[in-house]
Amino acid sequence: MGSKKQYKSKRRPRVADNPELQEYDYHLPVMLKECLDALMVLGNHGVYIDGTLGGGGHTSHILARLENDGTLISYDADPDAIAHCKEKFHEILEQTPSKLSLRQSNFVSMIEDAIPNDSISGVLLDLGVSSRQLDKGQRGISYRFNTKLDMRFGPNGQTAEELLQTVEEGQLHHILRGFGEEPFARIIARRIIERRRAAPLQSTYDLRLIIEECVPPHLASKSLARVFQALRIAVNGELDVLEATIRGIIPKLKKGGRIVIMSYHSLEDRIVKHVFKELASKQDDAIPTIHILTNKPIEASEEEIARNPRARTAKLRIAEKC
Numbered sequence: 572m573g574s575k576k577q578y579k580s581k582r583r584p585r586v587a588d589n590p591e592l593q594e595y596d597y598h599l600p601v602m603l604k605e606c607l608d609a610l611m612v613l614g615n616h617g618v619y620i621d622g623t624l625g626g627g628g629h630t631s632h633i634l635a636r637l638e639n640d641g642t643l644i645s646y647d648a649d650p651d652a653i654a655h656c657k658e659k660f661h662e663i664l665e666q667t668p669s670k671l672s673l674r675q676s677n678f679v680s681m682i683e684d685a686i687p688n689d690s691i692s693g694v695l696l697d698l699g700v701s702s703r704q705l706d707k708g709q710r711g712i713s714y715r716f717n718t719k720l721d722m723r724f725g726p727n728g729q730t731a732e733e734l735l736q737t738v739e740e741g742q743l744h745h746i747l748r749g750f751g752e753e754p755f756a757r758i759i760a761r762r763i764i765e766r767r768r769a770a771p772l773q774s775t776y777d778l779r780l781i782i783e784e785c786v787p788p789h790l791a792s793k794s795l796a797r798v799f800q801a802l803r804i805a806v807n808g809e810l811d812v813l814e815a816t817i818r819g820i821i822p823k824l825k826k827g828g829r830i831v832i833m834s835y836h837s838l839e840d841r842i843v844k845h846v847f848k849e850l851a852s853k854q855d856d857a858i859p860t861i862h863i864l865t866n867k868p869i870e871a872s873e874e875e876i877a878r879n880p881r882a883r884t885a886k887l888r889i890a891e892k893c
């Protein structure tokens with residue numbers, strides 16, 4: 572009895588608790604000051620990258636600090652995020668066009684884009700999905716809305732519907748376990764494969780119903796979140812592009828330039844931690860290395876979490892090019 576785990580009785584803060592969030596159609600930027608102070612140590616000129624534009628929360632504050640001779644390149648794979656920010660930043664885009672470049676593309680393309688080596692002062696990645704993508708039921712990312720099973724951030728690549736129509740059972744089990752840490756992965760994978768023989772899974776609710784059949788009702792909401800997360804990660808290749816981007820961007824950073832990454836689940840945070848560690852321990856003079864500035868990740872304050880529930884799981888890691 573005494574060994575039973577104690578759960579905090581305090582109800583988690585919700586978006587509905589905060590009028591600032593209800594008005595904010597998009598993502599209220601998480602750990603804004605911490606991110607900007609870490610990112611812009613080489614000053615308010617130069618070239619910066621925001622790899623995850625979203626609603627432009629971090630981008631707008633980087634722009635506010637950046638002088639007009641500086642440049643910010645902001646990526647998002649989601650055309651809605653780009654359209655929203657074209658509108659939001661239209662004055663800057665018209666009056667000082669060299670100050671902001673909005674690119675609808677996967678952020679991994681920053682390592683292929685024509686950006687010279689040793690030229691970037693800082694890169695920010697605020698990973699995952701925006702509030703808008705979750706709360707407006709866009710792209711089939713949330714199990715709360717009945718929409719097409721898409722889950723892609725952008726218009727390219729295989730949808731979740733296509734993935735579920737072709738994937739083998741073993742591979743699906745691996746996706747649900749590996750990317751969702753889902754304890755009922757085996758039974759859910761088997762049931763999906765059985766069910767698709769009768770008819771393809773086309774909507775988020777087709778998938779939701781199967782998960783709910785496989786899991787005890789009191790555990791269903793956690794399984795729904797984990798399975799949807801796992802499929803989204805697989806569809807977008809999220810972990811692969813994260814690792815490739817960290818490795819590929821280091822040569823493009825200036826000496827002293829920063830890479831600042833905020834993640835929201837342990838799989839992403841583990842990748843950031845391990846790739847940083849590996850790059851920081853490289854002995855080869857030919858390969859530029861980094862200093863890690865956060866042995867432990869920075870987390871949001873209680874006060875920020877109360878104001879913005881999405882900050883609850885955020886972990887911020889920072890490294891600097893040597």
Ligand SMILES: C[S@@+](CC[C@H](N)C(=O)[O-])C[C@H]1O[C@@H](n2cnc3c(N)ncnc32)[C@H](O)[C@@H]1O
Pocket residue numbers: 597598599600601622623624625626627628629630646647648649652676677678679697698699700701702724809812
């Ligand atoms: C957490 S939100 C960013 C919110 C933003 N920092 C703000 O303050 O408004 C993450 C955004 O990154 C985008 N995204 C995630 N992974 C991406 C990738 N690999 N390439 C491009 N965009 C990506 C998503 O579409 C989403 O809009």
